[in-house]
Amino acid sequence: MASLRKSVDRRTFLKLGAAASGMAVAGCESSEPVASSPQTFELGYRPLGGTGLRVSEIAFGSHHIDRPDLMRAALDAGINAFCTSGPYLDGREEEALAEGMATAGSRREDVVILTGTVVRPGASTTKLLAEIDASLRRLQTDYIDVYYTGEVRTVEDVRVDALYEAFDIARQAGKVRHLGLTSHAGGMQDCLNAAIEDEQIEVFFIKYDFVSYPDLDEILSRAAQQGIGTMVFKTNAGNRQREIEDLEAGGLSFPQATVKWALTNPAVASVAISMSSFDTIRQFTAAAGAALTAPEVAMLRRYAEEMYDKYCRFCGECEQHCPHGVAVADVNRFAMYFSGYGREKQAMRFYRALPAKRSAAACEACVGHCDSGCPFGRRVQTELVAAHRQLSFLEA
Amino acid sequence: MKLRYMWCVVALGGVLGCGQQESSKPADRELEALLPELSSRAQWSIAEGPTSHTPDNLWEYLDGGAPQYLAYGFEKMIHIRYQLGDDPLASIAADVYDMGSELGAFGIYSSIRPPTAAIRSWGAEGYRSGAVAAGWKGTVFVHVAADDDRPELIEMLEGLMSEILDRVVGSDSPPPVLRPLPPDGLVPHSERYVAADLHGHAALGGGVLAIYEIDGRRSELFFSELESETAAAAALTTVRSERERWTEEVMDHAAAGEAGFRFEDPGAGSGLVVRSGRYVAGVQGDLPLAAQEALLASLTARLP
Numbered sequence: 219m220a221s222l223r224k225s226v227d228r229r230t231f232l233k234l235g236a237a238a239s240g241m242a243v244a245g246c247e248s249s250e251p252v253a254s255s256p257q258t259f260e261l262g263y264r265p266l267g268g269t270g271l272r273v274s275e276i277a278f279g280s281h282h283i284d285r286p287d288l289m290r291a292a293l294d295a296g297i298n299a300f301c302t303s304g305p306y307l308d309g310r311e312e313e314a315l316a317e318g319m320a321t322a323g324s325r326r327e328d329v330v331i332l333t334g335t336v337v338r339p340g341a342s343t344t345k346l347l348a349e350i351d352a353s354l355r356r357l358q359t360d361y362i363d364v365y366y367t368g369e370v371r372t373v374e375d376v377r378v379d380a381l382y383e384a385f386d387i388a389r390q391a392g393k394v395r396h397l398g399l400t401s402h403a404g405g406m407q408d409c410l411n412a413a414i415e416d417e418q419i420e421v422f423f424i425k426y427d428f429v430s431y432p433d434l435d436e437i438l439s440r441a442a443q444q445g446i447g448t449m450v451f452k453t454n455a456g457n458r459q460r461e462i463e464d465l466e467a468g469g470l471s472f473p474q475a476t477v478k479w480a481l482t483n484p485a486v487a488s489v490a491i492s493m494s495s496f497d498t499i500r501q502f503t504a505a506a507g508a509a510l511t512a513p514e515v516a517m518l519r520r521y522a523e524e525m526y527d528k529y530c531r532f533c534g535e536c537e538q539h540c541p542h543g544v545a546v547a548d549v550n551r552f553a554m555y556f557s558g559y560g561r562e563k564q565a566m567r568f569y570r571a572l573p574a575k576r577s578a579a580a581c582e583a584c585v586g587h588c589d590s591g592c593p594f595g596r597r598v599q600t601e602l603v604a605a606h607r608q609l610s611f612l613e614a
Numbered sequence: 615m616k617l618r619y620m621w622c623v624v625a626l627g628g629v630l631g632c633g634q635q636e637s638s639k640p641a642d643r644e645l646e647a648l649l650p651e652l653s654s655r656a657q658w659s660i661a662e663g664p665t666s667h668t669p670d671n672l673w674e675y676l677d678g679g680a681p682q683y684l685a686y687g688f689e690k691m692i693h694i695r696y697q698l699g700d701d702p703l704a705s706i707a708a709d710v711y712d713m714g715s716e717l718g719a720f721g722i723y724s725s726i727r728p729p730t731a732a733i734r735s736w737g738a739e740g741y742r743s744g745a746v747a748a749g750w751k752g753t754v755f756v757h758v759a760a761d762d763d764r765p766e767l768i769e770m771l772e773g774l775m776s777e778i779l780d781r782v783v784g785s786d787s788p789p790p791v792l793r794p795l796p797p798d799g800l801v802p803h804s805e806r807y808v809a810a811d812l813h814g815h816a817a818l819g820g821g822v823l824a825i826y827e828i829d830g831r832r833s834e835l836f837f838s839e840l841e842s843e844t845a846a847a848a849a850l851t852t853v854r855s856e857r858e859r860w861t862e863e864v865m866d867h868a869a870a871g872e873a874g875f876r877f878e879d880p881g882a883g884s885g886l887v888v889r890s891g892r893y894v895a896g897v898q899g900d901l902p903l904a905a906q907e908a909l910l911a912s913l914t915a916r917l918p
Contacts, residue, residue: 281679281682282682282726285813285814286881286882287814287860287861287879287881287882288814290860290880291814291860306679307726307728308726308728308731308743317881318881320881321880321881321882322881338703339702340702340703341703342703345762402673452673492681492682494810494814494816495810495811495815495816496814496815496816496856496859496860497815497816497817497856498816551666551668
């Protein structure tokens with residue numbers, strides 16, 4: 219197993235913006251690399267929690283990719299974890315993986331396959347078992363290493379009886395080995411906490427970045443203690459090109475740095491990357507084998523500073539603090555249409571369509587309960603007052 | 615990266631005669647107006663939405679798929695879920711996308727169209743595969759998924775596809791970017807426009823590919839337009855170096871082009887890749903070498 223590079227104080231990193239002037243990211247105070255040997259390009263492998271599986275630090279994310287030659291190239295590069303899905307591309311991703319494994323001559327036990335489907339409350343056990351069988355046929359294999367319930371958004375999505383019934387039946391038949399969940403929604407933390415509490419999910423496959431979800435490290439740490447393995451995706455915190463272009467000066471790669479950052483967490487076994495080209499495979503396998511450097515940390519820090527109080531995580535905390543019932547997220551989105559996309563008339567029309575009590579008309583006279591409600595320090599009330607003026611065409 | 619993708623869309627569209635794209639966008643670009651009224655559909659109600667998504671928050675809706683849509687020029691999407699009676703598992707989710715151009719709408723549609731799907735005459739083209747349907751017209755791409763394939767759900771799904779795409783103002787014709795594809799041997803509905811990483815090569819950017827069948831054997835033909843002949847030569851060099859790293863055998867072969875190489879891939883079959891002017895074109899699959907050369911020559915002769 220590759221050594222875990224955790225020279226960065228991750229908790230401090232996540233608190234950027236809250237104390238921007240006083241922030242201190244360990245290793246950033248000098249110009250030296252955070253780790254000592256950034257030229258060591260060796261893809262490592264990590265245990266996936268208590269599953270007994272070992273996965274490459276970079277996983278092949280196959281969303282919308284049905285090229286067996288890319289999958290074979292990834293296997294050749296040492297990537298052994300493949301994240302796919304039954305519904306995507308009508309099953310062609312799974313078929314391509316089967317072909318890629320066959321032409322690479324891979325032994326089945328050397329590849330870790332994650333696949334799954336979306337399971338909502340009220341789902342049918344019979345239908346889920348049929349979906350597992352369909353995935354097995356497309357993958358041309360006898361078993362799936364990790365079968366996941368996808369796009370989990372609420373605690374209710376975690377607690378679907380049919381999922382556990384179907385999984386138990388399939389596991390007893392040797393068709394699936396471990397149960398996972400994928401999530402990237404605003405309420406993800408609640409879902410993960412519920413899964414930890416229920417002790418049935420063995421693998422998390424989730425969104426993870428250096429800007430969102432400040433309590434996620436603690437959740438993943440608890441999950442790890444319970445033997446839950448974690449693989450992550452979407453490490454690039456919104457990937458906002460406008461901010462990134464300036465930050466990548468000097469040959470730095472923002473996406474690669476975000477992957478290295480995620481791998482500094484010992485609870486993270488692997489980062490799934492959408493591998494749409496041979497070049498992507500080369501770049502990210504090299505990135506995973508290299509240490510996060512001080513200039514890269516500085517780049518991420520600057521991005522986090524830029525984004526911290528601009529980046530709505532859709533957590534809904536502010537709306538819960540509003541005594542007037544203002545539709546904060548909607549108002550902010552309409553304001554974005556107005557000022558960010560030049561769709562003034564459309565934004566104003568949307569705003570007019572809101573129920574009067576959900577508009578931001580009352581915000582100016584309010585004391586600003588929402589400001590204290592935003593865990594990321596966004597000046598929500600100020601934004602709402604400005605949005606109301608803009609969207610209702612009032613003079614300041 | 616996104617800007618590079620967009621350049622490819624613009625470059626291919628512009629050079630190959632996509633001038634009609636702007637004029638065929640929905641006049642008010644209001645996707646909500648494309649959604650049908652429910653008054654004629656007894657027992658159906660709106661269970662969710664409509665909610666809208668933009669390039670800034672599409673990733674919150676699509677689980678890992680947002681970059682793909684952004685690469686094709688995604689501008690806006692409306693999501694709505696209809697429900698039959700009070701059964702939460704008898705619903706249909708409809709996503710209506712404004713992809714910004716006809717090429718983008720065709721591109722994302724063709725990238726997900728299953729090879730064996732039943733093609734339908736919705737909009738410019740559509741298909742249904744089980745409980746999923748998709749189609750495109752003008753700059754609009756529509757994707758509709760039912761919870762399962764019960765007849766009452768499929769009836770609603772097909773009705774939605776037809777009604778939404780009938781309301782779109784735009785061209786029904788295939789994008790002009792496909793014109794260089796030779797007609798002989800072309801497998802119907804196999805043409806795709808790829809916004810980036812054509813054939814797995816980032817150096818090629820976007821391009822076109824299609825399946826050809828001759829005497830029962832198949833190959834995939836593809837081409838990409840680069841900025842200049844110099845850029846095409848550089849892209850060819852990169853493609854060759856990647857093939858040398860990831861496939862078993864690579865050798866010089868300039869037939870049907872000004873420079874090129876031939877390769878043997880243990881999985882996808884043999885292939886040829888050549889440069890022709892500012893284009894890089896290739897063929898890969900089960901066809902014998904002579905047939906691949908002829909197909910590639912036919913393509914390069916039709917390139918502008």
